Amino acid sequence: MNNQQQNQSGYGIQQQPSTRKTLYFVAYIFNIIATVIMGIFILPLLWCIPATIASKRAYVECDTPQEISHIGLGIVSLVLVSRIGGILILVATATKSEPVIIFNQQNPDSGFSNDHVFSGSGVDSPNNSNNK
Numbered sequence: 273m274n275n276q277q278q279n280q281s282g283y284g285i286q287q288q289p290s291t292r293k294t295l296y297f298v299a300y301i302f303n304i305i306a307t308v309i310m311g312i313f314i315l316p317l318l319w320c321i322p323a324t325i326a327s328k329r330a331y332v333e334c335d336t337p338q339e340i341s342h343i344g345l346g347i348v349s350l351v352l353v354s355r356i357g358g359i360l361i362l363v364a365t366a367t368k369s370e371p372v373i374i375f376n377q378q379n380p381d382s383g384f385s386n387d388h389v390f391s392g393s394g395v396d397s398p399n400n401s402n403n404k
Contacts, residue, residue: 295364296331302357303327303349316352323353327361334364341365 289297303324310316326345333339342365350358 290335292364292367293331293334295360296327296334299349299354299357299360299364300324300327300331302354302360306354306357319348319352323349327357330361339368341368
């Protein structure tokens, strides 16, 4: 049985989850633990349960096209639910790689010369310091 047959049948090399997905999963576990501990009080459950459900959704959406930024969830988890879980969500969100478009071809209609590169941040940066 070759490698292609093994992978098609579900046996063979298992793909490791990404580091970001692992961070979201560990944050979800910490949020569950904090929710159970705060369960002796009724009022904190009003924000612990929705934040824990949202951290589960963030874990499921990780590395999919439907994934959105979870900075707000990280801050809410950090302040209201679990400090460690919130930090892990913020780190996982910060390590998401965004595509960067770089233009370095001269376009006579655009007014830019070859010494300007668009870095994706909305700011033009000159490549040399001999400009005006």
